[in-house]
Amino acid sequence: xxxxxMEGNEAISWAAYKAGCxxxxxxxxxxxxxxxxxxxxxxxxxxxxxxxxxxxIASIGFCLGASMAGMKVMTATxxxxxxxxxxxxxxxxxxxxxxxxxxxxxxxxxxxSATKGADGDIxxxxxxxxGGQPVIVLVPVDIKDCYILTMHAFNLAEEFRCPVFIAANxxxxxxxxxxxxxxxxxPKITNRKYAADDTPFQPFAASADCLTPAFQPIGAKHxxxxxxxxxxxxxxxxxxxxxxAANQExxxxxxxxxxxxxxxxxxxxxxxxDTLIITYGVTARAAQVAVNTxxxxxxxxxxxxxxxxxxxxxRLIKTKSAPFxxxxxxxxxxxxxxxxxxxxxxxxxxxxHGCMNGDLITPAQIREVLINA
Amino acid sequence: xxSFLNAKRPPVFCPGCSHSQVVNALxxxxxxxxxxxxxxxxxxxxxxxxxxxxxxxxxxxxxxHGRALTYAAGIKFxxxxxxxxxxxxxxxxxxxxxxxxxxxxxxxxxxxxxxNNFNYGMTGGQCSATTPEEARVGSGFLNRxxxxxxACQVMGIAGAGYVTRASAxxxxxxxxxxxxxxxxxxxxxxxxxxxxGRYTKQNKLTPKTIKASLEEMPSLESYSALNARKEYGRxxxxxxxxxxxxxxxxxxxxxxxxxxxxxxxxxxxxxxxxEKPDFSGRxxxxxxxxxxxxxxxxxEILCLAGITAGQHASQKNDYPITVLRGxxxxxxxxxxEKIGYTGIETPCAVIxxxxxxxxxxxxxxxxxxxETLVIKNKDVxxxxxxGKIVETDFKADRIxxxxxxxxxxxxxxxxxxxxxxxxxxxxxxxxxxxxxxxNVLTLVTxxxxxx
Ligand code: SF4
Numbered sequence: 001x002x003x004x005x006m007e008g009n010e011a012i013s014w015a016a017y018k019a020g021c022x023x024x025x026x027x028x029x030x031x032x033x034x035x036x037x038x039x040x041x042x043x044x045x046x047x048x049x050x051x052x053x054x055x056x057i058a059s060i061g062f063c064l065g066a067s068m069a070g071m072k073v074m075t076a077t078x079x080x081x082x083x084x085x086x087x088x089x090x091x092x093x094x095x096x097x098x099x100x101x102x103x104x105x106x107x108x109x110x111x112x113s114a115t116k117g118a119d120g121d122i123x124x125x126x127x128x129x130x131g132g133q134p135v136i137v138l139v140p141v142d143i144k145d146c147y148i149l150t151m152h153a154f155n156l157a158e159e160f161r162c163p164v165f166i167a168a169n170x171x172x173x174x175x176x177x178x179x180x181x182x183x184x185x186x187p188k189i190t191n192r193k194y195a196a197d198d199t200p201f202q203p204f205a206a207s208a209d210c211l212t213p214a215f216q217p218i219g220a221k222h223x224x225x226x227x228x229x230x231x232x233x234x235x236x237x238x239x240x241x242x243x244x245a246a247n248q249e250x251x252x253x254x255x256x257x258x259x260x261x262x263x264x265x266x267x268x269x270x271x272x273x274d275t276l277i278i279t280y281g282v283t284a285r286a287a288q289v290a291v292n293t294x295x296x297x298x299x300x301x302x303x304x305x306x307x308x309x310x311x312x313x314x315r316l317i318k319t320k321s322a323p324f325x326x327x328x329x330x331x332x333x334x335x336x337x338x339x340x341x342x343x344x345x346x347x348x349x350x351x352x353h354g355c356m357n358g359d360l361i362t363p364a365q366i367r368e369v370l371i372n373a
Numbered sequence: 374x375x376s377f378l379n380a381k382r383p384p385v386f387c388p389g390c391s392h393s394q395v396v397n398a399l400x401x402x403x404x405x406x407x408x409x410x411x412x413x414x415x416x417x418x419x420x421x422x423x424x425x426x427x428x429x430x431x432x433x434x435x436x437x438h439g440r441a442l443t444y445a446a447g448i449k450f451x452x453x454x455x456x457x458x459x460x461x462x463x464x465x466x467x468x469x470x471x472x473x474x475x476x477x478x479x480x481x482x483x484x485x486x487x488x489n490n491f492n493y494g495m496t497g498g499q500c501s502a503t504t505p506e507e508a509r510v511g512s513g514f515l516n517r518x519x520x521x522x523x524a525c526q527v528m529g530i531a532g533a534g535y536v537t538r539a540s541a542x543x544x545x546x547x548x549x550x551x552x553x554x555x556x557x558x559x560x561x562x563x564x565x566x567x568x569x570g571r572y573t574k575q576n577k578l579t580p581k582t583i584k585a586s587l588e589e590m591p592s593l594e595s596y597s598a599l600n601a602r603k604e605y606g607r608x609x610x611x612x613x614x615x616x617x618x619x620x621x622x623x624x625x626x627x628x629x630x631x632x633x634x635x636x637x638x639x640x641x642x643x644x645x646x647x648e649k650p651d652f653s654g655r656x657x658x659x660x661x662x663x664x665x666x667x668x669x670x671x672x673e674i675l676c677l678a679g680i681t682a683g684q685h686a687s688q689k690n691d692y693p694i695t696v697l698r699g700x701x702x703x704x705x706x707x708x709x710e711k712i713g714y715t716g717i718e719t720p721c722a723v724i725x726x727x728x729x730x731x732x733x734x735x736x737x738x739x740x741x742x743x744e745t746l747v748i749k750n751k752d753v754x755x756x757x758x759x760g761k762i763v764e765t766d767f768k769a770d771r772i773x774x775x776x777x778x779x780x781x782x783x784x785x786x787x788x789x790x791x792x793x794x795x796x797x798x799x800x801x802x803x804x805x806x807x808x809x810x811x812n813v814l815t816l817v818t819x820x821x822x823x824x
Pocket of ligand 1: 385386387389390391392421490494495567568569570571572
């Protein structure tokens with residue numbers, strides 16, 4: 001065993017590089033800036049590009065242009081930057097532009113506290129786009145997740161041609177931790193599927209067995225069209241409502257149908273437990289400590305840690321929670337993902353504990369919630 | 374040379390709209406230059422000028438309002454060989470102002486055509502950044518209160534090496550566009566034209582008046598010399614090629630056993646037994662100081678020392694956004710198991726070096742058990758606590774303030790608490806090199822003799 005010692009943000013950057021990312025653009029914002037710093041060291045000496053945009057809108061715009069020219073791209077920001085990305089995110093969703101967006105969440109609302117953590121953007125990442133079509137959101141618990149989930153994020157962005165968020169948190173991103181890089185089981189790298197060179201190219205033509213259109217980069221032999229307007233298969237604006245409906249349906253199902261394949265999670269099932277804690281992100285660490293103590297004290301409790309939040313892993317949540325009498329959701333906000341859990345739990349009681357004061361939720365607080373459960 | 378115009382999609386502008394003239398001039402330009410469609414990308418903005426990409430058999434990218442220059446830059450970074458042409462109205466010029474200025478400063482080899490018709494055609498003729506104060510537009514009296522900008526002067530001041538104005542009706546437009554495209558850097562052409570659908574319903578503007586007004590506008594001659602410099606993309610690649618690749622993350626091999634107490638237990642606390650102050654398995658250390666005391670570096674060294682004994686480590690730092698002033702607190706955990714909760718619950722050592730840091734963590738002291746070692750430097754006031762207090766006077770020991778935290782680590786190591794002296798020295802060798810390493814090793818050794 002040989003440990004490296006680094007920040008979660010550094011692990012995200014190294015993983016992006018490992019996944020083949022050679023284009024990064026971002027605007028400085030605490031607590032995401034160290035991703036920009038690391039990418040600036042990694043990419044330019046290797047022929048890649050790392051750019052500091054004049055603002056967040058430009059940064060993600062650069063990424064969308066470079067992605068359409070065939071590069072694997074990433075940007076990183078925090079809540080205030082996600083607000084500015086919003087219109088570009090809608091564009092990337094609707095026009096199927098692969099991009100990895102790291103949201104190192106900090107305490108909001110608004111400017112909030114630059115150096116305090118929270119998980120306050122969980123619904124915002126899902127719904128902060130016009131049109132409401134789905135995105136993928138992965139949530140790291142620790143530095144190892146920062147590395148592995150970032151690699152998965154690139155694979156998913158390539159495969160589904162959509163924005164994939166890493167919903168980090170200041171508490172994971174700016175905490176330095178040990179990581180044994182040589183022991184990681186890394187996912188195989190996926191690249192976007194290219195359309196054949198020898199047949200006429202339709203930029204948004206998908207098939208029943210692959211709902212993601214095959215790609216050709218801008219600058220290819222085939223002329224490539226990209227547009228933010230409602231478009232037909234040929235990438236020209238359309239008013240044909242049948243075509244529009246089919247495309248909207250495809251944008252929705254291509255992500256939702258894939259959900260079972262990228263439902264990342266961890267579980268700790270305690271024999272005899274009648275309560276299941278469901279949580280995610282850095283809070284999962286306190287939850288695990290609380291669960292260990294409770295189990296040792298003869299009060300068994302089980303734990304489900306979600307690492308894919310969107311699309312909602314409905315099947316997983318239903319199956320895992322079925323044997324329990326009640327569910328407890330713990331999150332670093334005033335109650336966001338608990339909405340999804342409640343929706344999936346039928347008559348089962350769902351307790352909630354949320355806190356958004358800039359501090360980590362402690363194991364003791366979680367124990368208290370459960371003991372009073 | 375055949376036309377680049379898409380026969381299936383003829384221009385759909387209002388009758389008399391000058392955008393048609395520009396479409397034809399651009400087609401002519403591509404032909405004159407002998408380009409192929411796949412060498413060209415038209416990046417179009419929003420509004421009537423946003424339709425441009427659909428009329429040409431070239432690559433096309435139509436995005437959001439005001440952001441065309443951002444996509445164009447991304448494409449050009451990725452594919453420096455492509456000719457990237459941006460079409461944008463005076464609306465895009467206003468809403469995308471920050472991008473216009475930055476593009477001028479950056480000097481990436483893009484060509485911007487501003488289709489300037491002094492109003493927002495598509496949304497009903499509202500005023501834009503170039504609407505004259507005396508014009509009658511769809512924004513009521515509002516344009517009378519604002520001064521229009523001269524796009525070329527703004528762009529020239531912002532650093533564009535090639536800025537020029539032209540009438541949409543001039544016969545020489547293809548030659549002007551060609552010169553702009555051939556310019557090695559960012560080039561912008563402010564093309565004045567007529568919006569028959571909206572603007573000229575209430576305002577007099579004709580090819581003749583455009584020509585006359587262009588002639589009266591200030592000269593742009595000085596900007597080409599003033600802003601002459603290297604093209605950004607090439608400059609970037611040249612500079613980047615001189616940079617050394619970054620080394621892979623450092624791996625630290627396990628060399629030591631962590632320190633043990635007399636009864637053989639490691640003096641650590643477990644994640645699994647958080648209620649008892651029994652430091653087996655997990656040890657928490659908090660260093661409280663002020664900016665400039667290298668608190669965070671010391672925290673890192675403590676972690677590296679733990680890692681040399683095969684331990685998991687975590688470090689959370691707390692300091693204000695401003696530098697060189699205020700508190701600096703580092704929270705460290707070393708553990709034989711994977712670290713769960715990264716917050717501090719029961720530290721086995723607290724190092725209090727400056728009042729700012731202590732004030733930041735006052736609440737912690739009340740909960741300290743008698744087993745906690747509190748290293749407190751002279752003149753630092755700490756709230757009353759149950760921990761074992763060891764008072765130091767680093768100043769009297771002639772140690773500089775920026776080395777106090779390191780000296781405190783040496784004190785811990787000397788007591789074989791949390792880390793051993795071997796672990797500390799190994800960590801210093803990982804973290805520092807050359808003269809600095811010599812200095813810190815001397816400090817640690819010297820301090821040991823003081824103790
Ligand atoms: S509204 Fe104005 S700019 Fe738009 S097509 Fe009509 S005349 Fe041209």
